[in-house]
Amino acid sequence: MKRPIAQLVGTGRYTPEKIFDNAYFETILDTSDEWIRERSGIRERRIAEEHETLAYMGAAACRQVLDEAGLTPLDVDGIVLGTASPDRLLPSTACDLQAELGAHNAAAFDVAAACSGFLYSLSVAEGMIASGTAENVLVVGGDRLSKIADYTDRTTAVLFGDGAGATLVQPAGNGKRGILSTYLKTDGRLAELLYRPGGGANHPPDEQMLQDRTYFIRMAGREVFKNAVRSMADACDRALEKAGVHGDEVDVLIPHQANIRIIEATAKHAHVPMDKVYVNVDRYGNTSAASIPIALDECVREGRIKEGSLVLFVAFGGGFTWASVLVRW
Numbered sequence: 001m002k003r004p005i006a007q008l009v010g011t012g013r014y015t016p017e018k019i020f021d022n023a024y025f026e027t028i029l030d031t032s033d034e035w036i037r038e039r040s041g042i043r044e045r046r047i048a049e050e051h052e053t054l055a056y057m058g059a060a061a062c063r064q065v066l067d068e069a070g071l072t073p074l075d076v077d078g079i080v081l082g083t084a085s086p087d088r089l090l091p092s093t094a095c096d097l098q099a100e101l102g103a104h105n106a107a108a109f110d111v112a113a114a115c116s117g118f119l120y121s122l123s124v125a126e127g128m129i130a131s132g133t134a135e136n137v138l139v140v141g142g143d144r145l146s147k148i149a150d151y152t153d154r155t156t157a158v159l160f161g162d163g164a165g166a167t168l169v170q171p172a173g174n175g176k177r178g179i180l181s182t183y184l185k186t187d188g189r190l191a192e193l194l195y196r197p198g199g200g201a202n203h204p205p206d207e208q209m210l211q212d213r214t215y216f217i218r219m220a221g222r223e224v225f226k227n228a229v230r231s232m233a234d235a236c237d238r239a240l241e242k243a244g245v246h247g248d249e250v251d252v253l254i255p256h257q258a259n260i261r262i263i264e265a266t267a268k269h270a271h272v273p274m275d276k277v278y279v280n281v282d283r284y285g286n287t288s289a290a291s292i293p294i295a296l297d298e299c300v301r302e303g304r305i306k307e308g309s310l311v312l313f314v315a316f317g318g319g320f321t322w323a324s325v326l327v328r329w
Ligand code: ACO
Pocket: 030, 031, 032, 035, 036, 039, 040, 084, 114, 115, 154, 155, 156, 158, 194, 221, 222, 223, 224, 225, 228, 258, 259, 262, 286, 288, 316, 317, 318
């Protein structure tokens, strides 16, 4: 097993107070609580109010991490934000987050890898530590999907929620604690199974875009589902193999929270029993890049992750992108 280069120090999260439960969607769409629960496992999701921008939510999660680590925002030299729903297209939301947090010494940028964004960002932060570019990197996963979900489309609207989570990445000490292995993978040929057709430089906003609603997320759910099951299983194998670890040694599996059926299939493949798998998709829905760091923060605060715990993260999202990271806490 390689000696870790970087370690995760502390966690934080921000989730809006406002809740849309399944009953709400019954009032605006041809859907039912039963359908949503059986097909996805989701009961409710958090929805950001106007002032709860991605930068605001991300900064709140970061403040929690820094306070508990005994650091100030000026100690931070890197901010890497994984997101698929930036507050604006230019500059990156990480810049707005930096300003909101007052972390004026940090290099700040976004990573666009959809639901895999937090794990991709973690890998970038590990690289910054390895190269000596930074020593205190805030890694944030955040999304405000309610703003880019089409509330007239029952196949997507019911799935998504808002929130942010964060951790601090620092050089590993001499012990075993830290990132043990990382696996990242992409298949851009499948991009149009989960995408936003309009709004970028290829299709700048116009009347037609508003009429066709191409600004919103479109997803071929069944295809995404099949690919997610296959890819997350593969990703688990790769991170474990690289570290020379078997699934039954994992203390906590934190999968991306998109669908309980995908989570159960992933856990089964990785030989991790469900009592070691953290699930909160019922309470938050799919918060994209935020789902893993929110779940991580809950696990740490509930005492499910303790010093020495072996934690496996696995994600899948638009791109397609997928990823896994194995960490000794
Ligand atoms: N309420 C009621 N019926 C619905 C709804 C709804 N909200 N949505 C779809 N249906 C209908 C469909 O129209 C379809 O009807 P039909 O058979 O008459 O055509 C039927 O239910 C079955 O639809 P499927 O899409 O086959 O349902 P499935 O069991 O695949 O569940 C779901 C759909 C929940 C979207 C699932 O496919 C899924 O979770 N996909 C993966 C999502 C994911 O992992 N995303 C991760 C990345 S997200 C990111 O990167 C931002």
